[in-house]
Amino acid sequence: MNIKGFTFSAVEAAIKKPGRKDLALIVSDVPAVAAAVFTTSAVKAAPVLLSAERIAGGTAQALLVNSGNANACTGDNGMTVARETSRLVAEGLGISPDLLQVSSTGVIGVQMPLDRFTAAIPALIDGRASGTFDDVAAAIMTTDTFAKMETGSGEAGGVGYTVAGIAKGAGMIMPNMATMLSFIITDAAVEPEFLQQAFRRAVDVSFNAITVDGDMSTNDTCLIMANGMAGNPDITEGSAEGNAFAVILNTVLLSLAQQIVRDGEGATKFVEIRITGAASDADAKRAALAIANSSLVKTAFFGQDANWGRIFAAVGYSGAEVDQTRLSLSFDDVCMARNGVFAGDDAEARGTAVLKQKEFTVSVDLGIGSGTATMYTSDLTHAYISINADYRS
Amino acid sequence: MNIKGFTFSAVEAAIKKPGRKDLALIVSDVPAVAAAVFTTSAVKAAPVLLSAERIAGGTAQALLVNSGNANACTGDNGMTVARETSRLVAEGLGISPDLLQVSSTGVIGVQMPLDRFTAAIPALIDGRASGTFDDVAAAIMTTDTFAKMETGSGEAGGVGYTVAGIAKGAGMIMPNMATMLSFIITDAAVEPEFLQQAFRRAVDVSFNAITVDGDMSTNDTCLIMANGMAGNPDITEGSAEGNAFAVILNTVLLSLAQQIVRDGEGATKFVEIRITGAASDADAKRAALAIANSSLVKTAFFGQDANWGRIFAAVGYSGAEVDQTRLSLSFDDVCMARNGVFAGDDAEARGTAVLKQKEFTVSVDLGIGSGTATMYTSDLTHAYISINADYRS
Numbered sequence: 043m044n045i046k047g048f049t050f051s052a053v054e055a056a057i058k059k060p061g062r063k064d065l066a067l068i069v070s071d072v073p074a075v076a077a078a079v080f081t082t083s084a085v086k087a088a089p090v091l092l093s094a095e096r097i098a099g100g101t102a103q104a105l106l107v108n109s110g111n112a113n114a115c116t117g118d119n120g121m122t123v124a125r126e127t128s129r130l131v132a133e134g135l136g137i138s139p140d141l142l143q144v145s146s147t148g149v150i151g152v153q154m155p156l157d158r159f160t161a162a163i164p165a166l167i168d169g170r171a172s173g174t175f176d177d178v179a180a181a182i183m184t185t186d187t188f189a190k191m192e193t194g195s196g197e198a199g200g201v202g203y204t205v206a207g208i209a210k211g212a213g214m215i216m217p218n219m220a221t222m223l224s225f226i227i228t229d230a231a232v233e234p235e236f237l238q239q240a241f242r243r244a245v246d247v248s249f250n251a252i253t254v255d256g257d258m259s260t261n262d263t264c265l266i267m268a269n270g271m272a273g274n275p276d277i278t279e280g281s282a283e284g285n286a287f288a289v290i291l292n293t294v295l296l297s298l299a300q301q302i303v304r305d306g307e308g309a310t311k312f313v314e315i316r317i318t319g320a321a322s323d324a325d326a327k328r329a330a331l332a333i334a335n336s337s338l339v340k341t342a343f344f345g346q347d348a349n350w351g352r353i354f355a356a357v358g359y360s361g362a363e364v365d366q367t368r369l370s371l372s373f374d375d376v377c378m379a380r381n382g383v384f385a386g387d388d389a390e391a392r393g394t395a396v397l398k399q400k401e402f403t404v405s406v407d408l409g410i411g412s413g414t415a416t417m418y419t420s421d422l423t424h425a426y427i428s429i430n431a432d433y434r435s
Numbered sequence: 436m437n438i439k440g441f442t443f444s445a446v447e448a449a450i451k452k453p454g455r456k457d458l459a460l461i462v463s464d465v466p467a468v469a470a471a472v473f474t475t476s477a478v479k480a481a482p483v484l485l486s487a488e489r490i491a492g493g494t495a496q497a498l499l500v501n502s503g504n505a506n507a508c509t510g511d512n513g514m515t516v517a518r519e520t521s522r523l524v525a526e527g528l529g530i531s532p533d534l535l536q537v538s539s540t541g542v543i544g545v546q547m548p549l550d551r552f553t554a555a556i557p558a559l560i561d562g563r564a565s566g567t568f569d570d571v572a573a574a575i576m577t578t579d580t581f582a583k584m585e586t587g588s589g590e591a592g593g594v595g596y597t598v599a600g601i602a603k604g605a606g607m608i609m610p611n612m613a614t615m616l617s618f619i620i621t622d623a624a625v626e627p628e629f630l631q632q633a634f635r636r637a638v639d640v641s642f643n644a645i646t647v648d649g650d651m652s653t654n655d656t657c658l659i660m661a662n663g664m665a666g667n668p669d670i671t672e673g674s675a676e677g678n679a680f681a682v683i684l685n686t687v688l689l690s691l692a693q694q695i696v697r698d699g700e701g702a703t704k705f706v707e708i709r710i711t712g713a714a715s716d717a718d719a720k721r722a723a724l725a726i727a728n729s730s731l732v733k734t735a736f737f738g739q740d741a742n743w744g745r746i747f748a749a750v751g752y753s754g755a756e757v758d759q760t761r762l763s764l765s766f767d768d769v770c771m772a773r774n775g776v777f778a779g780d781d782a783e784a785r786g787t788a789v790l791k792q793k794e795f796t797v798s799v800d801l802g803i804g805s806g807t808a809t810m811y812t813s814d815l816t817h818a819y820i821s822i823n824a825d826y827r828s
Contacts, residue, residue: 085751085759115747117760118778149746151777228478233794260748337730341820351543354508355653358478367510382478383510386545424817427734 043175043193045204046229047071051169052181055162057155058110058148060076065159066181067131067166067173068225069104074267075231075294076102078240079245081262087122089144090261096140100234102267103141104227107212108148108159109182112113114260115151123154130160134167145263147184147223159241170210175227179208182223186210186305188284192297194290196230198283201274204286207294213300221248224264224298230287236279240288241266243337248295252303252418264295300418306426309420310406311343313405324364329406330417332360340422348393350378357406368409374402381409436568436586438597439622440464440664444562445574448555450548451503451541458552459574460524460559460566461618462497466534467662468624469495470631472638474655475557480507481517482537483654489533489673493627496534496662498618499524501552502603503542508544516547518802523553527560527584538656540577540603550666560795568620572601575616579603587683591622591676594667596623598680600687604695615618615642617691623680624663629672633681634659636828641688645696701818704736705811707796713806718755718760722799723810725753733815741786743771750799761802767795774802 049068055065080090093261096102106128113120124144131140146154180356193206209224226241245264263321270276277287302314315334320326333339336356342349350371357364371379373396396402441463448458469492473483489495499521506513515561517537525532539547570581586599602617619634638657663669670680697705708726715717729749735742743764750757764772766789771782789795 060504081752082755083751084755084757085747085762115744115759115762115775115777117774119776150742150748151772152744153777190716203561260744260751337642344820349543351505351508351545351653354478355476355543358476358653359474362477364477366508369478369508379508379509379544382508383512384508384546422820424606424820427737427815427817427820 045206045227046151048227049170049173049271050175051166051173052177053162053166053169055108055158057108057158063177063181064110065108065162065166066178067104067106067170068178068227069135069170070267071100071271072268073235073271074101076100076265076267077241078143078263078265079242081259083260084094085115085127085260087112087146087261088116088120089113090263091121092124092128093143093145093263095301095385097143099140100238102130102143103137103139103271104135105143105145105265107145107178107182107223109184110148111152111154112148112150112261113145113146113154116153119153123156126156127159128250130163131167139421142163143265145223145261147182147261150260167347175206175208176188182208182210184210184319185307186408188305188403190298190301190305192294193423194294196286196290197228198274198277198287201272203228203272203274205230205290207298209298209302222259222262222264224249224295226294227265228266228268229270229272230268231272231274231276232268233276233278236277236284237266237268239279240291242293243288244295247292248299251416252299303418303420306420306427308423310423311421312401313421315417315419316403316405317408317415318405319407319409319411320415321363321411322413322416324413326413326415327406328360328362330415331359332356333404333406334417334419337422340419343397343421344423346394346397348378348390348397350393353404353406354379363410364408365410370407370409372405373397380414436597437601438599438620440662441620442563442566442776443568443571444566445570446555446559446562448501448551450501450551456570456574457503458555458559459500459571460497460499460563461620462528462563462765463660463662464664465662466494466496467660468627468630469493469658469660470765471536471656471658472635474653475700476653477652478508480505480539480654481509481513482506482539483656484514485517485521486536492533492535493631494534495536495658496530497524497528498538498658500538500575500616502570502577503541504539504545504547505541505543505654506539506547509546512546516549518550519549520684523556524560527556536658538616538654539573540654543653564597568599570599575601575603577603578700583691583694583698585687587687589679589683591623591667591670591680594665596621596665596667598623598683600691602691602695604698606744612651615652615655615657615695617688619659619676619687621659621661622663622665623661624665624669625661625680626665626669626671629670629677630659630661631682632672636681637684637688638776639784641692644809645692649762666826668680693811696813699813700815701821702813703793703816704814705794706736706813708810709796709798710801710808711798712800712802712804713808714756714804715806716808717806719806719808721753721755722750722801723808725749726797726799727810728811730815733812736790736814737816739787739790741766741771741783743786746797746799755801756803758803763802766790784811
């Protein structure tokens with residue numbers, strides 16, 4: 043990957059089951075312009091509290107991340123461990139601890155084994171000689187079945203730059219966000235305030251537009267670091283280059299978000315929910331979310347059952363303004379219902395054929411206004427139950 | 436059952452699969468004081484729209500109910516069928532159609548076969564000679580595995596009376612309410628406004644305090660008819676007899692609601708969620724609902740995994756005011772976490788033992804105020820997926 047001024051490392055610290063790398067590091071050669079979005083849950087993990095405090099200044103140089111333990115619901119001791127591990131890593135890197143972001147994912151409520159961090163940190167720091175971004179992507183996986191990565195590239199002032207991102211997801215995926223970690227790096231030089239805004243907008247239409255099971259975690263974090271090592275002039279808001287950068291950022295984040303849904307725990311389907319004709323965009327999002335989170339709808343997807351009535355039922359209780367005589371619904375281009383009633387004819391057979399695909403779109407028009415929203419969801423399957431009934435053991 | 440002035444009938448009208456009674460009738464000898472609570476969904480079935488219109492006057496004499504077809508998302512034609520079937524039944528009974536409540540449950544979006552009603556109605560009306568309330572309870576089942584019934588009795592002015600209720604539930608169970616039908620009859624004479632109030636309060640702490648999968652249906656209906664045939668003086672608000680009647684009503688409804696959760700689709704566990712110490716009762720209900728609806732929490736129950744962290748995570752995103760350093764949690768009498776962290780020692784083993792029971796209580800204290808709430812939920816299992824992936828076929 044052609045991205046300037048970042049090094050990577052991942053090691054096995056025995057936080058997770060043996061044989062899996064579970065501790066990783068991303069380091070920028072220089073302090074980077076940075077922004078982050080964290081879980082909105084009132085129950086926040088220690089690393090989230092610590093990182094949120096540190097990123098307020100808009101600068102970060104490195105990220106320490108572990109899987110296998112969320113360091114959430116661990117009280118004062120959890121905070122002490124988060125501070126101590128980051129102190130040790132910052133010392134090893136020769137940077138201020140304030141420039142080190144920390145992130146954790148895994149089981150909630152179990153104290154972090156500080157000694158395992160301490161033992162692994164020297165190798166972690168040395169590992170940057172040969173580590174790759176892919177290594178980090180693999181080390182942050184929990185129930186993920188594949189590592190998630192995306193890259194994009196652009197040009198500013200005649201200088202090429204790269205945007206690269208990794209993510210982990212699987213379960214507990216829900217708008218605002220999920221046990222979702224995503225780390226984006228770029229060597230572009232970006233004006234700090236513009237980076238903040240472009241990043242938040244990109245998160246909104248990507249990670250905040252996906253749901254797997256409606257649960258939100260204590261650890262959700264999405265972080266971007268822009269170190270400017272490409273050498274381009276600062277990318278700013280409103281410029282053509284700013285717009286191009288925003289598009290690249292959106293594309294990278296949306297790809298990562300969609301990979302998370304595709305790898306949703308036990309998922310066999312990837313479904314795009316498109317709402318149009320709502321009284322407002324907020325109403326459209328309510329309707330999309332109700333459909334995307336409905337256990338009955340998601341099991342029907344799993345059963346490849348063109349049960350459009352369950353989708354109308356979800357829209358009905360979503361809280362969105364609804365006139366049931368104006369509702370229309372399609373699976374891909376097959377209209378299943380129009381003005382609130384079954385479209386008839388061969389809709390059943392054709393709709394069922396759509397649902398047999400691995401990916402399809404459910405479009406619902408509320409027929410009232412011009413509000414729209416798009417969300418992405420998966421089906422609810424036996425494998426989801428198995429994974430989550432047994433996750434800790 | 437010793438209840439005066441009601442007759443019952445149930446027949447096979449071939450709306451559902453053959454061999455199952457699917458059309459039923461409850462008739463009071465005289466017009467009864469009546470009240471009903473319907474789905475709050477914006478997508479309402481034709482029978483809900485029709486019954487809500489008719490019950491506005493506070494009087495009803497009979498109920499016609501079918502399973503196998505919800506008559507929802509069926510447009511003008513669905514409304515015509517609902518009116519026509521009720522006209523035929525009212526005619527057969529010799530009462531005004533305005534006194535006939537109608538109710539349906541089953542698949543959404545399929546037109547009701549009027550001819551099957553027409554053919555079955557004469558036998559339905561004649562069947563009252565030998566039919567029982569139990570027959571009606573059986574005829575309204577869809578994916579229910581057992582018929583749900585409860586009775587209570589009291590005395591007013593020295594005259595004994597009976598309150599009896601039936602319900603169907605299984606899936607799509609969620610506060611405000613569910614594909615939940617419940618019909619309560621009593622031969623007590625009750626002052627109409629008091630009946631309304633006592634009934635709504637009882638629904639609130641019973642059917643509105645249960646959840647199976649977070650879905651709400653287009654057809655939810657809970658109806659009460661008090662025909663006064665016991666001959667007691669009118670029971671009124673504020674009197675000792677009024678209070679006693681309210682307790683009996685609460686007991687009957689709560690029993691029916693709990694039976695619905697116990698028979699939740701695929702459920703293997705019955706879990707009571709008790710929230711205390713919330714900033715308000717509304718906050719307590721938010722926290723209870725988030726726990727009761729969390730797929731991750733419910734699969735952990737199924738897995739008999741004392742994963743209390745997922746419960747704190749659900750409380751965290753519930754929207755309730757939360758101070759994570761004050762949260763406490765118990766499974767039955769085993770304290771799992773105190774002041775936001777693991778209670779340690781033998782909590783894990785003892786908590787797991789609690790979760791191996793078929794029924795247990797999860798108590799969460801938010802440690803902030805005096806708001807409380809209680810909800811009832813089930814676990815999320817492989818059987819739920821199987822039932823709902825295949826329901827229509």
